[in-house]
Amino acid sequence: MTHAVQTNQIQLITYVDRLSGGKITDLHRLLQGQLAGLFDAVHLLPFYPPIDGEDAGFDPTDHTVVDSRLGSWADIERLAADYPIMADMIVNHMSAQSPQFLDVLQQGESSPYWPLFLTRDKVFGQQPDQAQLDAIYRPRPTPCFTDIRLANGDTKAFWTTFTANQIDIDVTSAQGEAYLQAILQRFTDHGVKYIRLDAAGYAIKKAGSSCFMLPETFEFIEKLSKQAKARGMTCLVEIHGYHKTQIEIAKRCDMVYDFALPPLVLHTIFSGSAYALKTWLDIAPRNCITVLDTHDGIGIVDAADYQGAAGLLTDPELDSLVEKIHHNSGGSSKLATGNAANNVDLYQVNCSFYDALGRNNEHYLLARAIQLFCPGISQIYYGGLLAAENDVALLKKTAVGRDINRPYFDESSLQLALQKPVVKALMKLIQLRRTLQAFDGDFSQTLAPNLYQLNWQHGGHQASLSLQLDSLTATLAWQHQGQAAQQLQLADLLVY
Template identity: 80%
Template sequence: MTNAVHTNQIQLITYVDRLSGGKISDLHKLLNGQLSGLFDGVHLLPFYPPIDGEDAGFDPSDHTAVDSRLGTWQDIEHLAKDYPIMADMIVNHISAQSPQFLDVLQHGAASKYWPLFLTRDKVFGTKPDATQLSAIYRPRPTPCFTGIRLANGQIVPFWTTFTANQIDIDVDSEPGKAYLQAILQRFTDHGVKYIRLDAAGYAIKKAGTNCFMLPETFDFIAQLSEQARALGMTCLVEIHGYHKTQIEIAKRCDMVYDFALPPLVLHTLFTRNAKALKTWLDIAPRNCITVLDTHDGIGIVDAADHNGEPGLLTDPELDALVEKIHQNSKGSSKLATGNAANNVDLYQVNCSFYDALGQNDGDYLLARAIQLFCPGISQIYYAGLLAAENDVALLQRTGVGRDINRPYFNQDTINQALQKPVVKALLKLIKLRHNMQAFNGSFSHTLSDNTYQLSWQHLGHTASLTLTLDSLTAALAWQNEGEAAELLQLHSLLA
């Protein structure tokens, strides 16, 4: 049983240190100042030490602390009073530099933290079956085990799903359960309203399976969600995978991501055909967070087939989609995707959404309009809000593929971005969407040969987005009860 979630919201997703002056208090000022009236909440990407680790905060050495370079828990509390905060709960792993793992390195199996960490032998025994090992689902091109030398010279194959610096925890162990409970308690003590379960699909490992999204994983997610709810928090589960799996997960938790939306929106605009998008929105979970871009790449697996079952797009359609992204970005996305860069996922294309659309202002605004009219809470990534281009210089400096869409802004570059016509238009669109009261009601959509319409109705309020496919133009129409009907051509916002 899930919580009733108020979905008529627009949230910002951002790193604290990559937007504003680099502190939580600076971000708070920005939200209350230049971004005033835009957002109902904010997803703060990992703010735990170290924010500049191997995976930009997703390898915490202390998950219950705020990196002192950003501020304090008190700053989080102050922000939470104005904007409900979503924080990441990294359930699968912890940094190899954490005090707990350093103690394991020193004392081995005698460490009180030894049960906290997962080794290959804990799951497969001391003589693992090669066939079982080969069946493990891999999100990265790197091995899933890393042999790490303890102080006594013993080399132990620790489970490292993502990188060698991210040591998987045993969530079924008593120390593992206590570790996760401590994070939940710290969040609720300081006003965090939403938690995002990061990498939850990999948390349960079992010999003889692919160790991804097992029945036991669903149980784990349900139990952790229940613990969060008991503390007054709403739980978002972050899973990239087959769209029918996403539907099943949505039945067992408060909220899921609509990761299928980004490739389907791109496919719609590239082919001027909304059939695949319409098919998905017919069945998509309504308790969802919609995104076009995130701190990760543009998901491809979410629209793909799986074990012989058809996906939302065919393999040739996905191949054409990826190639078009590379073409629109003038090849820069290729530098950051697949084995071309470190620390990347095999199932995503690393590219800013603005560059994925060839920096076409009209198409970009149309993509955002579609997102804002889809069911669910709309999350706007900070780089997308500011129509950021691929940061090839940052990628070349770090070698981290996803950094191409994780730019750093200071106040001067924020000011410059806010003057861009496409950014001005997007801010206007968000504010218009805020004033349309129909989004508290029911969603419907219709597709004809050349027109796709997304509509909302609530009591006497109505709102619709009508997309003309061959010209890629759109009109907004809305009427709040007791007020005159209004009509706006979307491209007029760019004037």
């Protein structure tokens, strides 16, 4: 059901307040000021209340309003007039502090919102089979159910896939469907162009299954994507999982994330081998958004094996990659990963991409160049744009693992970051990339024993990135139709 999406573009992904230091209007001014000419669109991470909740807005109390500390829907509309906006549609859960769930706590099964939320017995009955419970796929070290006491004294086991403050929605109920439609309508009314289906892989639960990416889940995603398309919106599905699952999802929606790319880029730089990366790019969906870092961690599961089927990297290669990240970060990533911190995925490493590469400017710029030459829409995370280091102080303050790569910038720290040589170089690289019409055409790649090359051609326009694998040095070459060919050593963009 996929339809054409203009993929020759670069998007920014950011929290409003953590980059701008203020409101939507402040971010708008920044995009038209010091960040002018860099981005074609903006993914605004959750701007619903509370933006400072347990999961940085991914636990909304009201998914249809803008947190007043950031501004209003009118501000969103004004921003959307200049930059197409992507917004998160959190389909799996809502906050335990939402008015709907608070009503459930008070009235129990008499609440009109009772059908909106998912309890264990709705799926498994009053006497669940332990083997079926053990089969549930878990992305977190925490239990998938939380016993919550109602006002009448009864205790119910509610589904809480991610945290106890994020109560799972029964998306198959009439109330669940109405809830999702209300969000779509609000997005439609205020000019949102792209929607990101957050945690969609967990939305459908069925006894006797893993409750993750079931055939019914594919149907749910396809149905919701069609509804968004009918409203003029493009749908991006966010799922971490086996790489072949991403390929199948891509056939049934507008766009998917290329979450396999970050570990493969790191592996290429750490090992000096591009074989795994080339193998993936030979088969990867083209209707994708590429990332190196996001508000979540660096996905490991996306390159791993699954139930005996080979992954893009072997277990020893993944183990080596994870240990290298921990080493490069001086051990700070270990403080935020696995069971070491609350609210983290078991299969991700929480670390800024800059720290994952040991704050090596040349290697970091190379990683970004590879991303920008891969097929798909390139999405640059605000922390990645500013080469942010691990925010250990914020991690210690919140005890939320992902916060190590969710830094807050104010005017002073933002200006300091923009003066970093690696940030200036990345901005030059983005600006150059946006001038090259070759990216409107066809992608190809070649791999020789010591040379990996990513190529684009569109009519008489050409562009290539050539990587010497032994030295990890790279050359950019391009030619506009009817003009002389040009080339540049990637490292020359760095001026210290």
